[in-house]
Amino acid sequence: MTQPLRILVVFGTRPEAIKLFPVIHALKADPRFACTVCVSAQHRQMLDQVLEIAGIVPDHDLDVMQPDQTLDALTANLLTGLGRVMDEVRPDRVMVQGDTATAMAGALAAYYRKLPVDHVEAGLRSYNIHHPWPEEVNRKIIGAMASLHFAPTATAAAALIKENVDPTRVHVTGNTVIDALHWVSDRIAAEPALAGGLAELESRFAGKRIIGVTSHRRENFGEGMEGIASAIRRIAERPDVAVIFPVHLNPNVRRVMNGALGGLDNVALIEPLDYPHFARLLNLAEIMLTDSGGVQEEAPALGKPVLVMRETTERPEGVDAGTARLVGTDGPRIVTEIFTLLDDKDAYEAMARAHNPFGDGRSAARIVELLADEIRHEA
Ligand code: UD1
Ligand code: UDP
Numbered sequence: 001m002t003q004p005l006r007i008l009v010v011f012g013t014r015p016e017a018i019k020l021f022p023v024i025h026a027l028k029a030d031p032r033f034a035c036t037v038c039v040s041a042q043h044r045q046m047l048d049q050v051l052e053i054a055g056i057v058p059d060h061d062l063d064v065m066q067p068d069q070t071l072d073a074l075t076a077n078l079l080t081g082l083g084r085v086m087d088e089v090r091p092d093r094v095m096v097q098g099d100t101a102t103a104m105a106g107a108l109a110a111y112y113r114k115l116p117v118d119h120v121e122a123g124l125r126s127y128n129i130h131h132p133w134p135e136e137v138n139r140k141i142i143g144a145m146a147s148l149h150f151a152p153t154a155t156a157a158a159a160l161i162k163e164n165v166d167p168t169r170v171h172v173t174g175n176t177v178i179d180a181l182h183w184v185s186d187r188i189a190a191e192p193a194l195a196g197g198l199a200e201l202e203s204r205f206a207g208k209r210i211i212g213v214t215s216h217r218r219e220n221f222g223e224g225m226e227g228i229a230s231a232i233r234r235i236a237e238r239p240d241v242a243v244i245f246p247v248h249l250n251p252n253v254r255r256v257m258n259g260a261l262g263g264l265d266n267v268a269l270i271e272p273l274d275y276p277h278f279a280r281l282l283n284l285a286e287i288m289l290t291d292s293g294g295v296q297e298e299a300p301a302l303g304k305p306v307l308v309m310r311e312t313t314e315r316p317e318g319v320d321a322g323t324a325r326l327v328g329t330d331g332p333r334i335v336t337e338i339f340t341l342l343d344d345k346d347a348y349e350a351m352a353r354a355h356n357p358f359g360d361g362r363s364a365a366r367i368v369e370l371l372a373d374e375i376r377h378e379a
Contacts, residue, residue, distance in 0.1 A: 004034040005375050007118075008091035010082060012042030012064070012102030015294045017050035018275060019121060020097050022179035022364035024056055032372055038085045040064050040078050040102040046249060049274040053184070053194075060085045068251050071101060071134060078105035086113055093371075096142060097121055097176075098293075099135035107142040116147035120176060120367065123149060123156030124314035131312045132293075133219040148374065150367050152358055153317055173366040174359030177297045182361040184279050195280035198244075201268050202284065205242035208266070209342060211235065212285035214292045215257075215309065216248035224329035225253065228291075228309055229260035231334035236266040241342065243267045244281055286348075287341050289334070296324055303354035307337050317357035322350060 007027060011020050017039075027035035038060040041047055051058065062081040064074065078101055086094065086109055094110035096103040097120040107117045119142050129136050143149065149165060151157035152175035160170050188195045215228055236243050247257050247269050261267050273281060282288065288299045291309040299306035300323035307327045308319075318324030327337045341348050 006034045006092045009095045010106035012040030014046040016097045019176045021054035026364040026368045042102045083109040099139035104138040111145040118148045119146040120150045123151040123160040125159045126312040126314040174363035176363045178359035195276040208242040210285045212288045213245040214290045217291040221252045225256040227329040227331040230331035234335045246273045297358040300355045305351035321355040
């Protein structure tokens with residue numbers, strides 16, 4: 001019998017954990033693979049929330065997170081720490097997801113050991129190295145080293161091929177975030193208490209129109225965050241509206257948002273929600289206002305209009321489909337866009353169409369079969 005392929009899956013932040021748990025579940029259920037999980041813990045609490053609901057116990061945990069960490073110190077720690085784990089585990093292949101510092105350093109440490117790198121969510125491009133920063137460059141670096149490129153959409157695959165990546169190494173798989181969303185929705189359907197913790201807010205805001213907000217992008221720190229906060233203050237003056245805003249643990253976000261929005265009647269600034277509760281918020285919200293990558297993918301899948309507080313996006317599919325709109329971080333512009341959706345039924349209906357350009361919920365299964373093909377070619 002051939003030995004199972006030994007895959008080391010490396011991740012460190014909340015979105016990577018959400019987008020990789022379906023793949024880890026599939027790898028662990030498949031005897032063709034031996035899957036080892038290494039978390040950098042670039043995030044701590046927000047990572048642990050996902051590990052817990054997904055039932056994943058890491059084999060290695062570098063626990064690198066420092067308060068208000070700088071990109072250079074973080075990257076240096078990640079590179080040496082992940083390299084040490086690779087030397088110990090000696091995997092056949094290394095899998096990373098997306099564009100975080102952990103993904104970039106994990107790919108680089110693997111490349112330094114001549115280990116093939118499998119890149120989940122490959123080929124996203126905004127074509128602006130400062131938006132999102134530093135993610136646009138991180139994913140280009142990973143793309144330069146990857147062995148298999150799992151592109152979520154045809155647009156992402158085309159971007160890689162335009163960069164002269166061998167087309168036979170690029171596969172359109174859909175985005176695993178849709179697998180994760182389906183999985184968590186099924187869990188909530190079977191056990192509603194998993195998402196029951198918002199009940200108090202739901203009754204406090206009964207009859208109001210809920211706007212869900214998330215924000216954390218580094219390129220929005222400073223002026224951008226101030227613009228976002230001023231917009232939310234203005235929106236929350238409307239008596240028919242309530243804002244539910246789980247505030248990212250990055251101190252640069254919390255300082256501004258707590259200062260500008262704390263104590264407002266119509267604004268609930270709450271701690272980061274675990275994934276079932278965030279899925280509940282996505283369902284409760286009439287509109288999502290966000291600078292998050294993942295939320296841009298999830299909201300269209302649920303037919304929720306999403307206003308994206310960025311200048312550019314590497315996820316044009318939602319904008320092209322009409323469910324997402326780029327609104328930047330200028331306060332008055334955000335207010336105008338939200339008021340249009342609240343007050344113009346046609347404008348709202350035009351955006352509120354369930355649309356799933358990002359995947360069908362079977363991406364993890366496709367990725368696993370593509371990896372199995374790889375074993376057959378190598379055998
Ligand atoms: C990181 C990723 C970004 C991703 C985002 C998802 C990089 C460079 N950035 O940004 O691509 O979109 O995660 O959320 O990889 N913190 C905590 N507890 C946590 C998480 C964060 O206290 O569980 C605080 C810490 O003070 C930490 C800071 O947030 O130093 C920043 O975390 P970091 O991972 O460097 O950056 P993010 O802004 O979260
Ligand atoms: N999310 C969550 N709890 C929250 C906010 C977001 O579980 O309080 C989930 C959300 O559903 C999405 C992911 O976190 O899947 C997005 O992560 P984030 O916005 O931190 O990072 P990005 O996607 O921008 O890299």
